[in-house]
Amino acid sequence: MTSKLPNLLVPDSALSVADLTAYIQSLIEQDDQLRQVWLTGEVSSATRYRSGLFFTLQDPAAKAVIQCVVWSSQLHKLTTIPAPGEQLIVLGRVHVQPHRGSYQLVVWQALPGGEGLRALRSRQLKDRLEAEGLFDVDRKRPIPSHPQTVAVVTSPQAAAWGDIQRTLKRRYPGLRVLFSPALVQGDQAPSAIVNAIRRVERDGRADVLILSRGGGAIEDMACFNDENVVRAIANCSIPVIAGIGHQRDESLADLAADVFAHTPTAAAEQAVPCLADLYEIHLERSEALSSAMARYMMIAQDRLVGLRDRMSRLKLDRALKQEMQVVSWLQQRLIHSTQRRFQSASQHCQMLQEKLTTLDPQAVLQRGYAVVRSAKGIVRSAKDVKIGDNLTIQLGQGEIEVYVNSVLNTSAQPNPEQL
Template sequence: MRILGVAQVNRYLRDVFEMDATLLDLWVEGEISNFRRAASGHCYFTLKDATSQIACAWFARHIPSRLPLPVDGQQSLVHGRVSIYEQRGEYQIIVSAVRAGGAGADQLRFEALRARLEAEGLFDETRKRPLPRFPRRVGLVTSETGAVLHDIVQVLSRRFPDVELVVVPTLVQGDGAVEGIVDALAALEAWGRADVVIIARGGGSSEDLSAFNDERVARAIFGSRVPVVAGIGHGTDYTIADLVADIRAPTPSAAAELVVPDVRDTQTLLADTLARLESVIGGVLSARRSDVDDLSLRLERRSPTRTLAQRRLAIDTLVDRAFRQTRATIDVSRATLDGERSRLDALSPLAVLGRGFSIVYDARTGRVLRRASDSVIGAPIAVRLASGSLDARVEAIDADGSFATAGRLE
């Protein structure tokens, strides 16, 4: 009969567990309880179902920094391996990932892809690029229908009207969405003139957002030469595209807020800079005049009167010329600022409406009508004016402009 020590038994059981292929790589579903995070950053909790429970240890190196931690009572999927804690003779799951339970095969595929791309460095914070402070051109990959495009245009027009928005429309869900998103990003990359790219979609179910969990989309974002901002879904929605993008915004509108500054803040900054420049130059000129006066006094004591007068005249002439040139530079800067302000006012969408133009929407869908053929007789429409709006109904359709040619005005 062989007699073993307690440590030998526990070590033997550990070796048995670690040679079992099933126990080395498994997903377990259950309810989180007794969740706590130690000062070391490690997390410990119990995973239980109606009849059983098992201890879990989740070490800090496996805990993603960008995802929320689970809470007690949450149904979860836990991935890891079963091992023995030898000192106590207790077996536990050494956790490598925790995700919301009930997700089934789609969730497992998401986790597998996330883990693989993270291992390749696609989510590495050190590679993510800052946004340009004053972008001239913004590329946008989104659907040409729905509220997302309208919301982003509104935000950009309000905050920075001078920016050029280049929209590459694509499907964002369903068949062909993945290929469309990848092609749109490739088109902007080939164009090469965008300073930053927004990839956006409104909220939806996990199935609606599945295109943004595709590896091809992730690698297209990773391969972009300019920063990419992801504004996908709502604040609680996380996709692979969010994780690989340079910056994640909680909504499409928030993404637009992030990529451009507020023109009013920019104008204030420019005015403050000009004021400081004027003050500095004035101080320099004052100091130089004081130096000239001191030099004049020394020359008066040491030089003939005629030479002193000639030099004083020359110095005064140079100082006055410098002052005039400085003043002219400041005036030009002010004129440039006024011109930029006027140009920004002229580019305002409200200014266009103020000149007699209007925007016509389909009252049922909110879609902007660009051609007469976009509507049908009897359809309710809304007309946005410079001040207020009108509700109307289509009485007749003139697809080729013949009404206007014939002088028909009703």
């Protein structure tokens, strides 16, 4: 089997990486234009080490950056110490780093050049959003003390995702973790973060949301100062914990979040309690409850013993006999009083019955009286009777029907005894 190789001109010898780097270094460092150059740009990040101050100078409009260093021996000569967000004019020379295959600017002097464009835009956006109330403390929501589901928005390739998983598993085993992936660096990162947050909201299961990424330069963190990202965090229906990088300065996402931490691990610790700590608290409360119950039982036992002593000192038999005598005497009084009242009531009832008997019309008739009735009713006077009337006379026993032949003494009042 023959291999078909392209017709390439193969040199007799090839340069080593070191030779190529040395050649490039000689070209750059021997160039008169690069031995002493003035640059203007915005400081995006700065880190101080024992050897010197390392910072990044950027051109936000052109999206270009250059790494710079000021050695410790030159720091005291600078008019302005580089700090993130500042616009500087620096003087230095271009130096090639062979071991990295890169170049940097060794700075001798730094002059203030005004506020950086990126820092100015960020400050203006911060002021506008702050005026709208997006960073107000009153908007901050408390994180659930015992969440059942935690959502995480970060890059699947980021070390932050692994740190968060390990921390959540260690502190709160059995927790359900929802992962909503998103870019956390670059031009597409803002829209990716907004979409990831909205996915978590639509899902509806998460009790708290962690937005996170690891450390990096300020220009890499630009997506967390994007207005759309800040508004998505502020308007999120779920409490948000921001764990963004290791920078000293707070991002706008940190200000809009309900809680923010300086590392992804710290954000995960803020999201859930430590189960081991909860168990220790439970044990302490159980011991405190047991101690309280023991003290209560001891007090109750002492009180019971005291009551028993008091009862033993009282002559209960004599007291009971005295009380029984009193009850018996009261019982007799009650019986006598009831009997007297019943007798008096019986006599009164009998008297009323006799009165009723005397007033009974039938009793009057039994004594020889009679009642005369006509068609118009009881006849009380001779004037009420005419010759030819039929009358009924009621006696004590029976009745008599009579016919009136004559009427006498109609003008005189008859004597009842004459009827």
